[in-house]
Amino acid sequence: MSISGNPRRVSRRAFLSMGGMGAAALALGAGGALAAEAGYGHLQPDPGGVVELPKGFQYRIISPEGSKLSNGAPVPSDPDGMAAFPGPSRGTTLLVRNHELSRSDRGSGDNEGVAGKNPYDPIQIGGTTAVVVDNQSRRAIRDFVTSSGQSTNCAGGATPWGTWLTCEETKEPNHGYVFEVNPRDPQNKLSKTPIRQMGRFSHEAVDIDPETGIAYLTEDDPTGGSNTGDPATETGASFLYRFIPKNRNKRPGALQEGGRLQVMTVDEITQTNADLFGRGQRVGVRWANIANPEAAHEQALATVGDVKFNRLEGAFFKGGAFWFDDTNGGERRLGQIFRYFPRTNTLELFYEGRDPAQIESPDNITITPWGDLWFAEDEAVEGDGRNRIVGVTPRGEIYKFARNARSDSEFAGPTFSPDGSTFFVNIQNPGITLAIWGPFRYRNAARQQRMSAAVPPEELAPRVSGELAEAAERQGMGTLEAAAYDRIGVRLG
Numbered sequence: 001m002s003i004s005g006n007p008r009r010v011s012r013r014a015f016l017s018m019g020g021m022g023a024a025a026l027a028l029g030a031g032g033a034l035a036a037e038a039g040y041g042h043l044q045p046d047p048g049g050v051v052e053l054p055k056g057f058q059y060r061i062i063s064p065e066g067s068k069l070s071n072g073a074p075v076p077s078d079p080d081g082m083a084a085f086p087g088p089s090r091g092t093t094l095l096v097r098n099h100e101l102s103r104s105d106r107g108s109g110d111n112e113g114v115a116g117k118n119p120y121d122p123i124q125i126g127g128t129t130a131v132v133v134d135n136q137s138r139r140a141i142r143d144f145v146t147s148s149g150q151s152t153n154c155a156g157g158a159t160p161w162g163t164w165l166t167c168e169e170t171k172e173p174n175h176g177y178v179f180e181v182n183p184r185d186p187q188n189k190l191s192k193t194p195i196r197q198m199g200r201f202s203h204e205a206v207d208i209d210p211e212t213g214i215a216y217l218t219e220d221d222p223t224g225g226s227n228t229g230d231p232a233t234e235t236g237a238s239f240l241y242r243f244i245p246k247n248r249n250k251r252p253g254a255l256q257e258g259g260r261l262q263v264m265t266v267d268e269i270t271q272t273n274a275d276l277f278g279r280g281q282r283v284g285v286r287w288a289n290i291a292n293p294e295a296a297h298e299q300a301l302a303t304v305g306d307v308k309f310n311r312l313e314g315a316f317f318k319g320g321a322f323w324f325d326d327t328n329g330g331e332r333r334l335g336q337i338f339r340y341f342p343r344t345n346t347l348e349l350f351y352e353g354r355d356p357a358q359i360e361s362p363d364n365i366t367i368t369p370w371g372d373l374w375f376a377e378d379e380a381v382e383g384d385g386r387n388r389i390v391g392v393t394p395r396g397e398i399y400k401f402a403r404n405a406r407s408d409s410e411f412a413g414p415t416f417s418p419d420g421s422t423f424f425v426n427i428q429n430p431g432i433t434l435a436i437w438g439p440f441r442y443r444n445a446a447r448q449q450r451m452s453a454a455v456p457p458e459e460l461a462p463r464v465s466g467e468l469a470e471a472a473e474r475q476g477m478g479t480l481e482a483a484a485y486d487r488i489g490v491r492l493g
Contacts, residue, residue, distance in 0.1 A: 039391055039399025040439070050434075051427070052403040057438030062140040063131045065112055065431035070142045074112040076101065076129060079426035079433055081155035081205065081364065082413025085162050085183065087132055093417040095131040095424055096146060096164040096183045097433065098153035102126055102172070116148025120192040121174065126150040128166050128191075130183040131433065138422060138435040146183050147191035151175045154220070155205035155364060155413075157315060161250040165195075167203035169220055171297070176200040178217075182252050190253055197258045198243045199296035205315035205364070207322065209342055213248035215255070216322050216340070217241040218312035221297055236310035236328065239300040240264040240340075242287060261296060262287035265305035266347075266490050285345045307488050314365035314375065319452035323350075325362040327378060329487070330354070335362040336462075337375070338484060339452070348480035349487055351392075351460035358398060358459055359390060364412055369420035370440070371447025373454075374401065376411035376425065387411050389425065394450040396457040402436070456480070468492065 040054035051059055063069075065077040082097040103124050105111045113125025127148035132141045147166065154169035156178075164181045177194030198206075202221040208214070222236040245259035265286045288303050290296050300306050310328040317323070322340045329336030334353025340346065353359040363378035371394060377387040387410050389402040402425070404411065409429040416423055420443045423436040455461070462483035464472070471492035472482035482492060 038393060038395075038397035040401060043400055043403055046405045049406045050432075051436075052405045053436065053438070054401065057436060059434050059436045060138045061432050062133060062138070062435055063129075063143045063433050069129070070144055073115045073145070075143065075431075076114045076125075076127070077112045077431040078105075078428050079431045080153065080412045080428060081157075081166070082415050082424060082426060082433075083156075083158035083164050084415045084417050084424055085158070086418050087135075088184065091135045092141065093133045093135055093422065093424075094183055095133060095415075095433070096128055096158075096181060097131070097413055097426060098128055098156060098166050099126055099431075100152055100154050100169070100428070102151045102170065114145055114148045114150075116145045116187055118187040118189075118192055119149025120147070120179070120194070121149040121151070124149050124151045124175070126153045126168070128153060128164065128181050130186065133417075133422075133424075133435060135417065135419065135421065138437060144186060146186040147179060147181045148187070149192065150179060154203070155218075155314060157206040157208065157215075159208055159250075160210045161252065163252050165206050165215075165255075167206060167217075169202050169204055171200070171202055171221075176202060178203060178206060180252060180255060185252075190256070193256065195255050197261060197293050198255065199241060199261050199290065199293040201241075201297040202238075204238075204313050205324070207315045207317040209317055209322070211320075212342065213245060213250070214342070215243040215245070216315060216317070216324070217243065218315050218324050219297065220311050220313060222311065223297070236308070237297075237301060238309045238312040238326075239297070239306060240309065240312060240324065241290070241296065241300075261290040261293045263290055263296070263300040263303055264307045264347075265303055266307050266485065266488065285340075285347050309488070313363045313378070316365050316367055318367040319371075319449040321452035323365055323367070323373070325365055325375065327361045327363055334360050336487070337362060337365070337373075341452075346481060347484045348478070349462045349484040350480065351456045352462040352483070352487070353460070354463075355459065361387075362390075363410060364414050366414045366416070367448055367451060368441075369416055369443040369448075371444050371449075371451045373451055374414055376414050378410040378412075389414065392454075392457060392460070394447060394454040396455055398457050398460065462487070 043052040067075050076099040078100045080098040080100040085094045087094045114127030128146045130146045131143040152170040153166050156166045178198045181191045204218040204220040206217045219238045247254040247257040265288045290299050309326045313327045315324045326336045330352040336352045337350045361378045362375040365375045373392040387404045391399045412426045414425045464479045
């Protein structure tokens with residue numbers, strides 16, 4: 001997901017030679033009681049040198065790159081965004097995962113392309129695969145290609161009707177689209193048909209509001225920002241979009257019937273328009289139509305009042321809140337997490353990284369079945385150089401759940417099995433998918449709801465000056481709202 005180059009690759013051959021493909025799970029200590037509020041305890045060294053986890057948790061590597069798919073073809077490399085669905089038979093889970101590959105990767109290093117039978121573009125090697133996993137043994141039963149001929153399949157998102165929206169993070173000719181992949185009907189016509197009205201731009205992630213059917217999309221594109229040559233002062237020009245479909249029926253193919261693409265904009269807030277901040281309609285977020293979705297980024301740049309972020313990455317909708325992150329946001333460029341509430345049109349800045357020991361370069365994001373916020377790191381360089389899975393509780397406590405033990409490659413695609421018993425995540429290079437299980441908390445919908453209204457941890461909360469706090473009070477805004485508008489350059493009168 002990095003636009004500044006691939007992370008340091010470890011040879012797949014070297015990785016396999018050190019036993020990384022071992023089928024047996026590694027037990028990191030005996031099982032234990034349910035975790036305390038703030039996570040699951042200290043991370044333990046991994047004798048296998050793959051991933052450090054808390055005591056009581058185990059992992060298994062499934063469907064690693066270079067092994068064989070069920071049809072004998074090689075498992076593609078660079079797994080990225082991923083989702084989990086109920087499997088085709090009782091007691092199974094169906095994973096769908098992206099492979100962030102493009103034509104330029106062909107033949108380089110250990111890269112294995114997606115070899116599909118029904119490609120969108122025969123010269124491209126990106127796409128998606130699926131893995132059917134047994135819920136008891138956490139072993140792969142079957143793995144297969146679900147779409148092919150795409151480019152730079154980065155993140156994406158699951159639909160409420162059980163399909164996967166794979167997003168191309170590129171603007172190569174005839175690419176830069178969202179495709180709908182039905183893992184129960186792999187490599188069908190739908191999987192090779194771009195949803196053009198969802199825009200052609202450097203897509204990152206997407207998720208759908210289950211209440212309204214509206215899709216929210218993030219973009220990872222620096223073009224149009226300020227290129228100062230100094231990472232501390234450079235700004236990107238990534239935008240947040242939404243797609244309002246004409247057909248909101250929850251079925252595969254409905255998004256292909258078109259809709260309206262919009263970009264988030266905001267009015268400058270002054271004392272003269274403070275009436276915008278009445279009860280239930282407190283903020284100046286607006287959504288401007290994109291007349292030509294094929295040139296979405298260019299039109300967003302030209303839109304008055306558009307909201308520019310640096311590099312938008314992960315997206316996840318839960319508990320009435322749409323969570324998304326800016327991996328290079330904040331004064332120290334350590335990252336930010338925002339949340340947007342469609343019901344009140346409210347934008348908030350949940351946290352802003354100031355210490356790499358706490359957070360660095362947040363990427364994919366999810367809400368756990370028990371209601372914690374989890375994010376995967378990408379390109380951790382200021383800390384120990386090893387990316388982590390970091391959790392935040394509704395009470396504002398921070399904890400580390402996992403750390404990459406063997407390289408600086410990113411975690412990607414964090415997702416939970418439908419029953420909540422297994423956590424699946426990818427490590428991109430060399431490409432492996434991990435099934436992780438242990439004493440996870442039980443599903444808690446009420447706690448998921450509380451997370452959407454949680455106060456951020458003090459050490460991650462955005463700093464708000466006294467002047468800004470006074471302006472927020474005059475406008476009837478919360479400090480997290482005020483911080484969001486302050487960081488995106490909106491003046492509070």
